[in-house]
Amino acid sequence: MRFVKGHGTENDFVILPDPDGELELTAARVAALCDRRAGIGADGVLRVTRTKLVPEVAGQAGEAEWFMDYRNADGGIAEMCGNGTRVFARYLVESGLMDEGEFGVATRGGVRRVRLARGGDVSVDMGAPRVLGESRAVVGGREYEGVHVDMGNPHLACVIGDPVAGLDLTRQPAFDPEAFPHGVNVELLNAVGPHRIVMRVHERGVGETRSCGTGTVASAVAAARLAGESTGTWEVEVPGGTLTVTLDEHTSHLAGPAVLVASGEILI
DSSP: OEEEEEEETTEEEEEEEOTTSOOOOOHHHHHHHHOTTTSSOOSEEEEEEEGGGOGGGGGGTTTOSEEEEEEETTSOBOSOOHHHHHHHHHHHHHTTSSOSEEEEEBOTTOOEEEEEOSSSOEEEEOOOOEEEEEEEEEETTEEEEEEEEESSSEEEEEEOSSOGGGOOOSSOOEEOTTTOTTOOEEEEEEEEETTEEEEEEEETTTEEESOOHHHHHHHHHHHHHHTTOSSEEEEEEETTEEEEEEEOSSOEEEEEOOEEEEEEEOOO
8 A cells, every 4th residue: 555644733643644535444444544553553544535536526527626535543534624625635736646836625624725845834724713602612621611612523622721731631531421422622722922823632432643634724713712812823832843833814825835745555
């Protein structure tokens, strides 16, 4: 099996070129690829296949030639991944499948428009965040209020007073299963300056990751609500680097680095 390894602010992925949709991608195979001791190691897998060949997203083929089939590290299928979309776009350009500039990427959360050149950051239109209410997360015995944000996948973004650097995110934070029947990505964040936040995240099906694109946008939404704002640009510092989120009246944009670091073959 051919693969490429890439990351966006150290949120890392195994990219599997499968243009003709021939690869059987089971949950067990995904988990084996993402295993950091026995496999390649990653937060998730991005399968690259033609949109028209995948029935569940074939309707997007007119807007996006390529489908990002994203799987979490435990093998579970996920709707969207912001950093994954940026890394996926970088791969499409560097491999010659798409020209640099602006184009669409098909996802289970809908088509995402990306913009990139061969150097520099990759920007993706993440769509309009949907705020679905408030809920709570419990981390280390402490309860934190948060905002339920739908980014095509579910998030619980909690602006807290405790320093996020001191939190134990080795275990899944407790949450209300009625509010999140399919699990949730939990973000804990500190507002550290005007339009600047520090964030850590526990992703469902993965654990704590060094970054999370959809979670970064959800965190900016939560910080904006706290400040009584709805639009503007936020810098979000995550363990793997810094991302920029821009909120406007209609959509959100996520920008940051996306890097390909290795390619090769793995025996399966």
